[in-house]
Amino acid sequence: MTPKQKGNVDIVAVARAAKVSPSTVSRTFNHPDLVSPATRKKINRAVQKLGYVRNRAAQMMHGKRSGTIGLVVPTINHAIFAEVIQAFSDAIDQAGFTLLLASHGYDLDREYAMVRKLMEHRVDGVALIGLEHSDATARLIAQQETPAMAIWNYAEESELPCVGADNRQAGRMAAEHLLQLGHRDIGLIFPDTRGNDRARHRLTAAVEALETHGISVPDERKSEAPYSVSQAKQAALELLSGPSRPTALLCGNDVIAQGALYGAQKCGLKVPQDLSIMGIGDFKGSADIEPSLTTVRIPAETIGTLAGERFTSYITSEAPEMFKLCCELEPILRGTTGRI
Amino acid sequence: MTPKQKGNVDIVAVARAAKVSPSTVSRTFNHPDLVSPATRKKINRAVQKLGYVRNRAAQMMHGKRSGTIGLVVPTINHAIFAEVIQAFSDAIDQAGFTLLLASHGYDLDREYAMVRKLMEHRVDGVALIGLEHSDATARLIAQQETPAMAIWNYAEESELPCVGADNRQAGRMAAEHLLQLGHRDIGLIFPDTRGNDRARHRLTAAVEALETHGISVPDERKSEAPYSVSQAKQAALELLSGPSRPTALLCGNDVIAQGALYGAQKCGLKVPQDLSIMGIGDFKGSADIEPSLTTVRIPAETIGTLAGERFTSYITSEAPEMFKLCCELEPILRGTTGRI
DNA sequence: AATAGTATTGCAAACGTTTTCATAAATTCT
DNA sequence: AGAATTTATGAAAACGTTTGCAATACTATT
Missing domain, CATH: 3.40.50.2300 (Response regulator)
Structure with a gap:
């Protein structure tokens, strides 16, 4: 059905199939307005036929963003974070990013290791839970100049941008x-x-x-x-x-x-x-x-969504500006408490 | 403190600092036995000083694995999958992989989109929940020759390797x-x-x-x-x-x-x-x-762990062999049922 | 019909690694 | 001491993209 040439369908294979140069194929993706409708059609047909899938890693090597955001949480297991993770994931997905997720089991040293691991993958940003982290983690973030943010806590004096509650x-x-x-x-x-x-x-x-x-x-x-x-x-x-x-x-x-x-x-x-x-x-x-x-x-979903939205625009912005959002808390009076 | 040269600390910056060639630096990471202890020390010092972090994306361009595994779940939100995700994540982390997570909200078309997105990032494998997926998804997986597996379901007749229950x-x-x-x-x-x-x-x-x-x-x-x-x-x-x-x-x-x-x-x-x-x-x-x-x-944690372990060795193996694991179910008789 | 634009395309360099091959240095052997 | 290995290093090509610049093919102008 789809005759895949011995494995690697890359941009030059597409170019060959469409009888144009690789540059033109690349442009069709990144600056469609610069290529004539006719060639565009030819190229899209070739892409379709060969089943070409873009290679973000290769794009990334040209200063392009990797399109990934790292999130490091204490644990995925509990109801606590599942909701924020979901909301955060959805929000960044909306902006075209993919989530790299890691957990550390409430161990700040493992947190450092995870952040490092994510940076090897050149995430465009890394989000952490809370504001307490090891010095090594802070140094790493500063040194790599990777955008970072804190989720879940709000603090006036935070170094990092944060979205959370008090x-x-x-x-x-x-x-x-x-x-x-x-x-x-x-x-x-x-x-x-x-x-x-x-x-x-x-x-x-x-x-x-x-x-x-x-x-x-x-x-x-x-x-x-x-x-x-x-x-x-x-x-x-x-x-x-x-x-x-x-x-x-x-x-x-x-x-x-x-x-x-x-x-x-x-x-x-x-x-x-x-x-x-x-x-x-x-x-x-x-x-x-x-x-x-x-x-x-504590509005977990709101926090996750807000965090994702703000962080992606922070990352993609030319002149990113610090943000610190404090989400409102609200006592919810229900059935387990009563007057003495 | 750490004088970062105008941004990009790459392998050649390290090489310069250590007064060796880039090749040697690369070897220090990938085949340490091929480089003399003395040079290794020099290089490690330079790495330390410059705060060099390896670039997996660049490595990947040489046929190396990306070191990521994609997991596509219906939802992260519920207790249902949180446990498997955690276990799977831990297991692949153990093997040096990082998790790319995406959710589709029980929409098989969105699942396709997510799988595609993960493939743009050249995940080394993609794990899906269940055995029911759109044709497009199946085609995509076959075409890209990306290792794939199903989690949560077991079926004798499954095309994909799977770890789950009946x-x-x-x-x-x-x-x-x-x-x-x-x-x-x-x-x-x-x-x-x-x-x-x-x-x-x-x-x-x-x-x-x-x-x-x-x-x-x-x-x-x-x-x-x-x-x-x-x-x-x-x-x-x-x-x-x-x-x-x-x-x-x-x-x-x-x-x-x-x-x-x-x-x-x-x-x-x-x-x-x-x-x-x-x-x-x-x-x-x-x-x-x-x-x-x-x-x-249904032993979610066991399933997640087993899936992660088997999948990583499947991916890293020279001659990968199909696996289908059926985890035992067990009726747990507790307090909410009684004789009529 | 010649000129000046403008729209479209291709060439080649660059990105940060790894790896093959070649070379130089050090060691072992006779 | 010279030859034959072995060990350690470097040079350069390759991976799959993007992009600045140059070249070509159109169109509109005079």
């Missing part, structure tokens, strides 16, 4: 909602905060907010759990099985909150009558849990 | 479990099966299994919902609010089952006393829901 505010909002409902004895379930500025900011801000109201959280009310429903469930179980139990649980994110909810249900506690549970994030599905999860909404 | 068996297992518990009036919630062979196989096999036992499922017991907790919840609500309601719900996957469970809880039905709910997939978290979800386990 995680401190998220923590504060969550704490204040519980305080407002009259809770004074609050348990905290957060992940390890090393190398995870998102979680750290939320936690410290929440604790500060509580302290402002004269409440200090003793250690036995603090529990650490990774972003895993089952491990969070376990952590909640422990927190709730003590001699006295808190009246509310503030969780580092919705995944943990979901685990906590199941833990509470397992203990036979009625939510929100016996225990209030507060998440952060408002992941897909959090609204549908029974009872539906009260949380602080 | 979705028909999954559907059958789910149906048989419900039958065994004595259920005769079973509701079905499945997604649109066009362009989604996974769902279609599960559904037809489930229906067949029921028919073998003399049970036919009337239309009002069938509902369609996409892979979304909230929409599945809605669908379940409708199915359960009719004049008579089924004693069990068989769901196309765990996401739908989760939605169905919330729907049932919202109706005030006790699961599994009043209603049994069966999922397919055993996604992360399904074990932790209260009550925990009875389902058919």
Whole structure:
């Protein structure tokens, strides 16, 4: 059917088939207005017949962009990032870019390795999650002069362009909602905060907010759990099985909150009558849990889309200008929290 | 600190700095044994000083592999694929490859476009989800002679190498479990099966299994919902609010089952006393829901890992040999199903 | 009908590597 | 000590594109 000449169909094969020079073929793709309609038709027929597919790598060698953007995330596995990845991917796709994805499992050294790997592929830009990165990573980015941005966090003082939310505010909002409902004895379930500025900011801000109201959280009310429903469930179980139990649980994110909810249900506690549970994030599905999860909404999809749009135009722009976007947070009051 | 010469640090800049020829620098990377330790040291120092990062695109132009593998999924958003993507990504990373990810939103034409896009980047291989693809996609793959594989489905007769599970068996297992518990009036919630062979196989096999036992499922017991907790919840609500309601719900996957469970809880039905709910997939978290979800386990992580490992060795091998791996399914009996 | 434009095309150099082949230096052998 | 290897390096061609410049073929002008 399609007689592929011994393998390599390149621009000169097309040129030969169309009886024109390679330059003309190249121009047909890149500056169609410079080539006559007739030749263009001839060339397109040849392209069709030979099944030619352009070679971006070869284009790239002429200072052209590679057409790829790298995204390095802690993990793809959880609901947390899946949504941003999808939105970011769609947005850059829209602009003609392709996504190179890598994950590092919350290990900043592996993050460096991943960024480096992406740079070997000459990505046109690299997006990272959060603002905390190793020095090596920062140096690498600066040295290679690769456009870079941070997703998920917003910070006034950020060196990098960023699109995200203020995680401190998220923590504060969550704490204040519980305080407002009259809770004074609050348990905290957060992940390890090393190398995870998102979680750290939320936690410290929440604790500060509580302290402002004269409440200090003793250690036995603090529990650490990774972003895993089952491990969070376990952590909640422990927190709730003590001699006295808190009246509310503030969780580092919705995944943990979901685990906590199941833990509470397992203990036979009625939510929100016996225990209030507060998440952060408002992941897909959090609204549908029974009872539906009260949380602080971080608009993941918006962040991903905005990040993708801004970053691509930043990359393609002649005179790129710094951008820092802070997405609004919103307390979403649903079924897992109640007045004490 | 690092004095970067007007931008481009290439192999010849390194060569100049180390006072050797470009060839030697190249060799230091690709055949270190061919260059004397002394020169190697000189060169490495120069690399360090200049912050040189290799250019895979340029390497690729010499028949070298690009070091990238494309993965095209229907969606990144749901728990469904996040796990496979993560496992696949980790596995190919292990082998030195980088992931180019694209999603098509269950649209086979967009899938074609994505595959084409990946081929412009000269991926060393492209992995697709499922075995149902457009003719154009198949032609493209054959024509470009790009190694390709299918993930998630297993089929004896597949043209492509594949690693996955038998979705028909999954559907059958789910149906048989419900039958065994004595259920005769079973509701079905499945997604649109066009362009989604996974769902279609599960559904037809489930229906067949029921028919073998003399049970036919009337239309009002069938509902369609996409892979979304909230929409599945809605669908379940409708199915359960009719004049008579089924004693069990068989769901196309765990996401739908989760939605169905919330729907049932919202109706005030006790699961599994009043209603049994069966999922397919055993996604992360399904074990932790209260009550925990009875389902058919499809080992997503195993599939992703195996796929990544086999595909990379398939790609790098001199004499690649076809592989078709069928991962074992296992009914996981948990809390959402009970004897009638 | 000759001239000046203008539209279209081709030639050749360039991009950053790898690799074959050739050469020079160092080592081993007799 | 000279020949024969072996080891280490360099020169140059090649990979598949793009693009500046030059050449050609039209068209419109006088």
